[in-house]
Amino acid sequence: MIPTLTTDRLVLRPNRPADFDAYAAFYASDRARLRGGVKTRAEAFVQFAAEIGHWDLRGYGFWAVEETATGAYCGQVGLWYPEGWAEREVGWMVVADKEGQGIALEAALAARAYAYDTLGWPEVFSCIADGNTRSIALAERMGARFDRRHPRDGQADHLVYRHPAPAEVIR
Amino acid sequence: MIAIPTLTTDRLTLRAPHIDDFDALAAFYASPRASFVGGPLTAELSWRVLAQEAGHWLLRGFGRWVVEHRASGAPIGIVGLWFPAGFPEHELGWDLFEGHEGQGYATEAAHAARSYAYDMLGWTTLISLVADGNDASTRVARRLGARPDGRFTYERFGDMAVWRHPAPSEVAA
Numbered sequence: 149m150i151p152t153l154t155t156d157r158l159v160l161r162p163n164r165p166a167d168f169d170a171y172a173a174f175y176a177s178d179r180a181r182l183r184g185g186v187k188t189r190a191e192a193f194v195q196f197a198a199e200i201g202h203w204d205l206r207g208y209g210f211w212a213v214e215e216t217a218t219g220a221y222c223g224q225v226g227l228w229y230p231e232g233w234a235e236r237e238v239g240w241m242v243v244a245d246k247e248g249q250g251i252a253l254e255a256a257l258a259a260r261a262y263a264y265d266t267l268g269w270p271e272v273f274s275c276i277a278d279g280n281t282r283s284i285a286l287a288e289r290m291g292a293r294f295d296r297r298h299p300r301d302g303q304a305d306h307l308v309y310r311h312p313a314p315a316e317v318i319r
Numbered sequence: 320m321i322a323i324p325t326l327t328t329d330r331l332t333l334r335a336p337h338i339d340d341f342d343a344l345a346a347f348y349a350s351p352r353a354s355f356v357g358g359p360l361t362a363e364l365s366w367r368v369l370a371q372e373a374g375h376w377l378l379r380g381f382g383r384w385v386v387e388h389r390a391s392g393a394p395i396g397i398v399g400l401w402f403p404a405g406f407p408e409h410e411l412g413w414d415l416f417e418g419h420e421g422q423g424y425a426t427e428a429a430h431a432a433r434s435y436a437y438d439m440l441g442w443t444t445l446i447s448l449v450a451d452g453n454d455a456s457t458r459v460a461r462r463l464g465a466r467p468d469g470r471f472t473y474e475r476f477g478d479m480a481v482w483r484h485p486a487p488s489e490v491a492a
Contacts, residue, residue, distance in 0.1 A: 192404070205338045231363050
């Protein structure tokens with residue numbers, strides 16, 4: 149069962165089939181280059197299905213981020229740890245027309261609080277492709293600090309950022 | 320999450336994918352047997368496949384089951400109903416893991432999945448896509464009564480033969 153989280157402006161809810169068009173549009177754009185790579189619609193579909201299925205395999209995963217006021221789909225934010233990942237991470241993706249409004253930050257704080265308070269994780273990281281300066285800036289706004297570099301097969305290295313521990317996070 | 324149904328046949332149980340199936344799936348995708356279904360794949364990518372099998376159920380309301388050999392409890396394959404973006408229509412697919420060939424398991428599981436599609440979901444037709452050179456899979460398609468029906472290119476796996484299954488009225492219940 150996938151829980152629903154709410155913040156001031158957002159609802160983090162389970163993905164629905166209707167989210168896929170916006171998700172695929174993000175992956176068709178150059179902005180996906182540093183988030184797993186640009187994908188055709190067929191490739192995006194299996195990635196989208198894998199994000200949803202991650203909940204079944206791990207018991208946590210990505211939520212769809214929805215703007216409460218408009219009901220608009222804004223992107224994917226959540227907790228991610230597939231095979232081969234450096235660490236359990238809080239990750240984010242925001243579609244083009246919802247950028248620059250602090251949506252990823254607001255949703256990622258809720259996801260991190262869920263990891264600490266509900267799942268009882270002692271630590272969480274963010275694994276960010278080298279060169280993704282926007283995501284690095286967001287991780288740093290959340291108080292995360294660079295921990296190490298994680299090489300990856302055929303893709304940009306991940307820069308692994310360690311978030312402040314549960315006791316250090318101001319709520 | 321959608322509740323994934325369990326199907327049983329004489330020798331097999333078709334059930335929801337589970338994290339414990341990962342080793343068997345990764346071994347299959349690391350083997351040459353997977354060359355007809357987008358492989359070989361690294362363990363990392365095999366994990367994504369397992370996740371996507373589970374996620375497909377939520378997105379479409381149907382999907383593929385892990386086939387378990389009931390006597391041993393071993394996962395021996397992935398069989399079921401598949402309709403990712405880029406497919407021409409609903410497909411019945413079967414991937415049998417190494418060491419379980421030649422005993423009719425794929426046919427037995429695929430038969431149960433087809434019955435589910437026709438009897439429970441009310442579908443009126445079904446195809447299977449088989450890569451050239453995948454003779455074992457072609458034999459399964461024939462045994463299920465499917466007939467060649469042109470070709471289709473899936474951008475992720477390449478050009479494949481389309482096999483059309485008999486309609487519900489032609490399938491002995």
